Amino acid sequence: MxxxxxxxxxxxxxxxxxxxxxxxxALQAARQGAAxxxxxxxxxxxxxxAEEIGREGGFAVPLPCDxxxxxxxxxxxxEIEKALGGIDVLVHxxxxxTRRELADSFDRFDEVERLADVNYFGGVRLLHAVLPMMLDxxxxxxxxxxxxxxxxxxxxFSAYAASKAAMTFFLESAAIELRTRGIDVSTLYFPFVDTPxxxxxxxxxxxxxxxxxxxxxSVLRAIRKRPHKLTYGLWALEWFRAIAPALHxxxxxxxxxxxxxxxxxxxxxxxxPWMIRRVWRKSPF
Numbered sequence: 001m002x003x004x005x006x007x008x009x010x011x012x013x014x015x016x017x018x019x020x021x022x023x024x025x026a027l028q029a030a031r032q033g034a035a036x037x038x039x040x041x042x043x044x045x046x047x048x049x050a051e052e053i054g055r056e057g058g059f060a061v062p063l064p065c066d067x068x069x070x071x072x073x074x075x076x077x078x079e080i081e082k083a084l085g086g087i088d089v090l091v092h093x094x095x096x097x098t099r100r101e102l103a104d105s106f107d108r109f110d111e112v113e114r115l116a117d118v119n120y121f122g123g124v125r126l127l128h129a130v131l132p133m134m135l136d137x138x139x140x141x142x143x144x145x146x147x148x149x150x151x152x153x154x155x156x157f158s159a160y161a162a163s164k165a166a167m168t169f170f171l172e173s174a175a176i177e178l179r180t181r182g183i184d185v186s187t188l189y190f191p192f193v194d195t196p197x198x199x200x201x202x203x204x205x206x207x208x209x210x211x212x213x214x215x216x217x218s219v220l221r222a223i224r225k226r227p228h229k230l231t232y233g234l235w236a237l238e239w240f241r242a243i244a245p246a247l248h249x250x251x252x253x254x255x256x257x258x259x260x261x262x263x264x265x266x267x268x269x270x271x272x273p274w275m276i277r278r279v280w281r282k283s284p285f
């Protein structure tokens with residue numbers, strides 16, 4: 001990890017900037033003097049955000065973009081160069097999610113394709129577009145917003161976790177090559193964050209969620225310090241899985257059995273005793 005730096009004057013491109021972590025990051029980064037290019041599908045939301053930043057004395061340029069549109073992504077380098085004069089940091093926050101049991105997903109393969117297209121292929125497509133700019137200047141920083149579901153399996157999020165894991169491991173491998181060219185990669189493994197994307201899929205106690213404002217503060221800390229990764233306490237689950245994989249899986253299975261598929265305020269309403277009994281019968285402990 002390199003020494004901390006100021007955000008003043010940094011040219012930062014933020015994907016998923018219209019809401020959630022991306023939007024909160026844009027507001028906080030602009031207040032600290034960064035010049036921003038804002039990417040998301042919603043043109044109206046981006047323009048409103050750019051205007052809000054402008055009213056506060058910051059600088060932000062909206063660049064509406066669907067990462068699944070190859071032609072649109074290919075045009076981004078010229079637009080970023082025109083708007084900011086280059087790029088110092090890419091914050092990749094764009095993503096989509098779904099929460100569904102596998103048994104209820106067999107006729108919904110289109111969901112899997114959509115998750116992969118946005119969370120993996122779209123991210124790689126964007127990197128192919130902007131990384132040459134960083135390589136030419138032999139300096140840059142990619143901050144990838146990943147998920148704790150990559151570190152430890154979470155029931156009902158298999159398709160989402162797989163798409164985020166693909167992007168995460170693509171960058172983990174690429175980071176080794178990029179490090180030799182002056183480019184850093186930071187991966188942030190967030191737990192549940194209270195964003196518009198997460199709210200429809202959250203069946204856990206909402207007090208366990210991280211706010212988008214707190215998440216954005218972590219993103220800015222990553223920009224300043226350029227760490228390899230931040231796990232926010234999820235390292236404990238990583239160790240649990242590594243040391244006792246069977247017990248770890250049974251523990252998660254019990255959580256799965258304790259929540260119904262519908263959104264519930266507490267696990268008590270969703271307990272399914274027959275599932276719990278089945279888990280324990282199959283447990284080696």
